[in-house]
């Protein structure tokens with residue numbers, strides 16, 4: 001399994017693009033502005049999108065992606081998986097016929113270019129020999145993390161979350177956990193804002209990391225632009241014994 005990081009920033013500017021991870025060549029986890037870097041041929045290969053939640057930095061590219069598939073009249077629709085609340089938000093506020101066409105009804109309701117599938121915490125969805133397992137996490141809106149399991153190893157992504165009791169038991173149950181991509185949006189000095197916004201800081205993340213019983217590669221994501229170095233230094237200082245790196249656009253993760 002190969003994960004290509006198209007975007008992993010908490011905002012845009014200075015070369016930063018927002019969250020989008022391409023799993024092999026056909027599945028996206030989140031569809032932030034990072035998908036704008038894809039070649040047309042890459043876009044045509046994508047048939048599944050797993051959304052972590054409804055925030056714009058994770059869905060901003062989805063309308064354009066659907067538009068491509070419509071214009072090119074591809075035979076297989078794009079399937080979007082997410083919590084019920086997330087799908088409702090996408091339908092009501094993006095593909096509502098005002099902001100963007102309702103591609104779940106075009107070119108016809110019987111044969112649309114976009115379809116929605118509810119994915120609730122605890123669900124496993126198998127896409128081409130990879131099992132996507134949905135994990136409840138704790139953000140300011142209903143949100144999911146995912147593990148992606150294939151023979152040979154498991155990849156996990158937290159989605160946006162603050163300290164929680166639900167992610168870590170799932171990760172500990174994955175004996176072959178190879179790579180963990182985890183959010184840490186704000187530096188410790190902004191803990192109050194992080195708590196309100198539902199994000200980790202270096203302190204809260206490294207406290208929770210003590211529960212992790214495996215030793216995967218840990219990649220930090222979702223940092224606010226301009227704060228990356230400060231956040232990374234604070235995480236390393238608080239967890240010097242862990243295998244922690246900073247994710248960047250273009251990183252390729254192999255599992």
Ligand SMILES: [Zn+2]
Pocket residue numbers: 053055139160
């Ligand atoms: Zn968010």
